[in-house]
Amino acid sequence: xxxxxxxxxxxxxxxxxxxxxxxxxxxxxxxxxxxxxxxxxxxxxxxxxxxxxxxxxxxxxxxxxxxxxxxxxxxxxxxxxxxxxxxxxxxxxxxxxxxxxxxxxxxxxxxxxxxxxxxxxxxxxxxxxxxxxxxxxxxxxxxxxxxxxxxxxxxxxxxxxxxxxxxxxxxxxxxxxxxxxxxxxxxxxxxxxxxxxxxxxxxxxxxxxxxxxxxxxxxxxxxxxxxxxxxxxxxxxxxxxxxxxxxxxxxxxxxxxxxxxxxxxxxxxxxxxxxxxxxxxxxxxxxxxxxxxxxxxxxxxxxxxxxxxxxxxxxxxxxxxxxxxxxxxxxxxxxxxxxxxxxxxxxxxxxxxxxxxxxxxxxxxxxxxxxxxxxxxxxxxxxxxxxxxxxxxxxxxxxxxxxxxxxxxxxxxxxxxxxxxxxxxxxxx
Amino acid sequence: xxxxxxxxxxxxxxxxxxxxxxxxxxxxxxxxxxxxxxxxxxxxxxxxxxxxxxxxxxxxxxxxxxxxxxxxxxxxxxxxxxxxxxxxxxxxxxxxxxxxxxxxxxxxxxxxxxxxxxxxxxxxxxxxxxxxxxxxxxxxxxxxxxxxxxxxxxxxxxxxxxxxxxxxxxxxxxxxxxxxxxxxxxxxxxxxxxxxxxxxxxxxxxxxxxxxxxxxxxxxxxxxxxxxxxxxxxxxxxxxxxxxxxxxxxxxxxxxxxxxxxxxxxxxxxxxxxxxxxxxxxxxxxxxxxxxxxxxxxxxxxxxxxxxxxxxxxxxxxxxxxxxxxxxxxxxxxxxxxxxxxxxxxxxxxxxxxxxxxxxxxxxxxxxxxxxxxxxxxxxxxxxxxxxxxxxxxxxxxxxxxxxxxxxxxxxxxxxxxxxxxxxxxxxx
Numbered sequence: 007x008x009x010x011x012x013x014x015x016x017x018x019x020x021x022x023x024x025x026x027x028x029x030x031x032x033x034x035x036x037x038x039x040x041x042x043x044x045x046x047x048x049x050x051x052x053x054x055x056x057x058x059x060x061x062x063x064x065x066x067x068x069x070x071x072x073x074x075x076x077x078x079x080x081x082x083x084x085x086x087x088x089x090x091x092x093x094x095x096x097x098x099x100x101x102x103x104x105x106x107x108x109x110x111x112x113x114x115x116x117x118x119x120x121x122x123x124x125x126x127x128x129x130x131x132x133x134x135x136x137x138x139x140x141x142x143x144x145x146x147x148x149x150x151x152x153x154x155x156x157x158x159x160x161x162x163x164x165x166x167x168x169x170x171x172x173x174x175x176x177x178x179x180x181x182x183x184x185x186x187x188x189x190x191x192x193x194x195x196x197x198x199x200x201x202x203x204x205x206x207x208x209x210x211x212x213x214x215x216x217x218x219x220x221x222x223x224x225x226x227x228x229x230x231x232x233x234x235x236x237x238x239x240x241x242x243x244x245x246x247x248x249x250x251x252x253x254x255x256x257x258x259x260x261x262x263x264x265x266x267x268x269x270x271x272x273x274x275x276x277x278x279x280x281x282x283x284x285x286x287x288x289x290x291x292x293x294x295x296x297x298x299x300x301x302x303x304x305x306x307x308x309x310x311x312x313x314x315x316x317x318x319x320x321x322x323x324x325x326x327x328x329x330x331x332x333x334x335x336x337x338x339x340x341x342x343x344x345x346x347x348x349x350x351x352x353x354x355x356x357x358x359x360x361x362x363x364x365x366x367x368x369x370x371x372x373x374x375x376x377x378x379x380x381x382x383x384x385x386x387x388x389x390x391x392x393x394x395x396x397x398x399x400x401x402x403x404x405x406x407x408x409x410x411x412x413x414x415x416x417x418x419x420x421x422x423x424x425x426x427x428x429x430x431x432x433x434x435x
Numbered sequence: 436x437x438x439x440x441x442x443x444x445x446x447x448x449x450x451x452x453x454x455x456x457x458x459x460x461x462x463x464x465x466x467x468x469x470x471x472x473x474x475x476x477x478x479x480x481x482x483x484x485x486x487x488x489x490x491x492x493x494x495x496x497x498x499x500x501x502x503x504x505x506x507x508x509x510x511x512x513x514x515x516x517x518x519x520x521x522x523x524x525x526x527x528x529x530x531x532x533x534x535x536x537x538x539x540x541x542x543x544x545x546x547x548x549x550x551x552x553x554x555x556x557x558x559x560x561x562x563x564x565x566x567x568x569x570x571x572x573x574x575x576x577x578x579x580x581x582x583x584x585x586x587x588x589x590x591x592x593x594x595x596x597x598x599x600x601x602x603x604x605x606x607x608x609x610x611x612x613x614x615x616x617x618x619x620x621x622x623x624x625x626x627x628x629x630x631x632x633x634x635x636x637x638x639x640x641x642x643x644x645x646x647x648x649x650x651x652x653x654x655x656x657x658x659x660x661x662x663x664x665x666x667x668x669x670x671x672x673x674x675x676x677x678x679x680x681x682x683x684x685x686x687x688x689x690x691x692x693x694x695x696x697x698x699x700x701x702x703x704x705x706x707x708x709x710x711x712x713x714x715x716x717x718x719x720x721x722x723x724x725x726x727x728x729x730x731x732x733x734x735x736x737x738x739x740x741x742x743x744x745x746x747x748x749x750x751x752x753x754x755x756x757x758x759x760x761x762x763x764x765x766x767x768x769x770x771x772x773x774x775x776x777x778x779x780x781x782x783x784x785x786x787x788x789x790x791x792x793x794x795x796x797x798x799x800x801x802x803x804x805x806x807x808x809x810x811x812x813x814x815x816x817x818x819x820x821x822x823x824x825x826x827x828x829x830x831x832x833x834x835x836x837x838x839x840x841x842x843x844x845x846x847x848x849x850x851x852x853x854x855x856x857x858x859x860x861x862x863x864x
Contacts, residue, residue, distance in 0.1 A: 143580030151572030154746030317583030
């Protein structure tokens with residue numbers, strides 16, 4: 007059997023997963039790829055760090071040139087993450103005619119085009135299945151399986167940390183902070199959870215998925231982003247009463263006025279398959295004009311699931327005989343799509359307000375909504391504390407801009423104590 | 436843009452779906468494949484038949500040679516179904532150096548090896564995503580995305596007709612015959628529904644999935660098959676009381692004594708994602724030793740979903756530049772797997788019996804189970820009619836052989852009026 011030498015940049019969580027899989031599933035990988043994969047070098051920052059995995063010391067190096075300049079290494083796996091130095095390493099690897107596999111969503115979302123162009127110029131393969139939703143083959147599905155479709159809409163739960171937190175808040179009635187702490191204790195959230203709970207992670211992933219689904223270049227700044235920190239148990243309770251579940255959802259769809267990309271907490275119907283995606287699981291729901299509704303569900307993170315996607319990409323390269331066609335035709339920016347500005351997006355809304363418990367208050371606020379063109383589906387008043395009551399409004403479909411104007415006026419009404427939360431509702435069919 | 440000419444064998448439901456997609460999504464397909472696809476000829480049995488689709492008459496032919504012997508046709512789509520003449524046509528197409536795309540599960544499940552071998556000998560590509568679960572890219576997932584995994588288990592709802600019927604029986608409390616009639620009226624079941632309701636359709640699909648997942652040659656006779664005609668509303672009701680839903684489930688898993696393949700009505704936990712796959716939807720749940728749990732969900736049949744898979748395969752061929760590597764490495768029978776005979780499979784069981792309402796009857800039947808090595812989880816007695824009562828047993832995990840022995844003895848007990856149903860339980864984790 008032919009041998010092939012690979013290099014690995016980084017030995018964090020995903021890197022260790024890759025090593026475990028190459029080791030545990032050696033026979034499967036040999037038979038399916040046709041090659042015996044040998045690890046040339048692994049780039050680390052500190053050779054002496056205890057990583058809880060048995061790696062021969064001589065495989066570790068702190069010098070990227072040991073991989074990037076080694077002609078015997080044919081495939082480079084980048085699992086460092088972040089922009090620099092990952093980008094520089096990948097570009098150098100490509101220029102040295104090495105095929106590249108990456109799990110780096112931030113880099114792809116922000117600098118993807120330069121990487122794709124370089125791969126094409128250099129005639130090397132560049133795969134990135136692990137960059138979105140870990141072990142779920144969503145990139146493959148879009149790039150290879152749904153090519154006969156016009157994709158109309160993609161809705162995903164693509165961040166495991168926030169889904170874990172929201173699941174705990176929903177099923178065990180925890181508050182946000184307790185759920186976050188439990189997620190951290192169980193290793194589902196980082197010590198600094200900002201990237202997850204403020205939805206930066208999901209934003210990068212959605213930028214990648216949008217670009218592939220709609221065949222267009224995406225500027226990550228065009229993705230609207232809103233985290234889950236403002237969700238309170240009372241919102242989850244109101245959602246339930248109206249038949250919804252709150253999830254951090256990433257949406258891209260084409261509307262008459264352009265492409266709409268947004269990540270935010272969203273009420274979705276409790277009977278929709280996405281509503282039952284719990285804990286740290288991810289799922290992506292796609293509407294194609296031929297295939298109809300399709301959903302992919304699985305582990306969106308973790309050493310082995312993400313490693314599964316990385317190693318599958320390596321096997322694809324080994325089977326592909328340096329044939330670039332499949333990748334390069336897919337990543338092309340075929341279409342220029344208008345971007346729908348957030349103010350023009352349409353949605354139904356849930357608005358939770360604390361108002362003074364006075365006669366005329368509901369009338370006044372309903373009137374403001376009406377004057378701004380927002381039609382109300384239902385109003386619900388609940389509880390009472392210190393002369394105030396909580397009022398919840400569910401609106402019909404309205405423009406984000408109209409809602410904003412209405413909220414601005416409601417905030418300055420003499421009856422209003424506070425506008426406590428605004429959550430979009432997606433009545434996915 | 437280069438033109439490529441294709442031929443289509445058959446213009447039934449799937450064939451019409453392919454035409455619609457080639458027409459509606461022309462621009463997408465051109466950009467993604469790099470080719471302008473032109474239809475050479477379409478083989479039909481009767482040119483004058485009204486098919487409810489606008490096809491130029493000169494594209495239709497009743498002579499297969501117009502496609503198989505036309506050198507200008509480079510890709511042949513086979514959507515006739517059945518073994519003959521589809522097999523002969525495919526082999527001739529391959530021998531004439533044409534790439535082939537098929538949706539033919541029966542042919543693949545029974546004669547797949549000859550087709551794969553011929554494709555390899557002739558150096559042509561042979562794709563078959565549409566043969567299992569319509570628009571769901573399950574073949575791609577197994578063949579390309581999960582290659583880094585040892586697949587441990589695959590559990591699928593892969594027949595839309597039976598899932599529609601069981602959904603109606605579960606959610607609307609219909610009986611089997613009414614649900615079947617409604618499925619027929621709505622076009623989800625054929626006039627002769629045998630292939631679906633007796634699970635032949637699912638059996639062929641499971642044989643294909645088993646072969647690909649476990650890298651081995653499968654004899655379709657090794658797949659245990661049992662249809663849904665014996666399921667009664669009372670079984671669905673008992674299942675619900677114990678937290679289960681009844682689905683026609685296809686299972687392949689590796690056990691210590693060999694590969695186990697079976698399609699039968701199964702009680703699965705109501706909280707499992709598969710339990711919420713309703714109506715004519717399909718879903719396949721896979722456990723891989725790296726990726727963990729993964730599920731693909733979507734439309735398993737219909738002209739456009741199935742056409743979506745067929746056309747995606749055509750696009751893959753056009754991108755692949757006649758490179759056979761990816762297919763041929765996958766279909767190889769890498770392993771010889773022992774088959775676990777049905778008597779040795781282990782499962783939990785639900786057994787519904789009508790017994791005479793006499794003292795000692797429960798003790799006698801429980802004793803028979805015990806003597807045959809079957810341990811009981813719970814017993815429930817319900818209703819009474821004409822001196823008889825219905826008794827339902829849920830067992831712990833037991834060998835199929837033990838259950839059979841116990842049932843044989845129970846049948847001949849003087850207390851037993853009838854053994855009404857036996858349903859396997861799969862406590863999927």
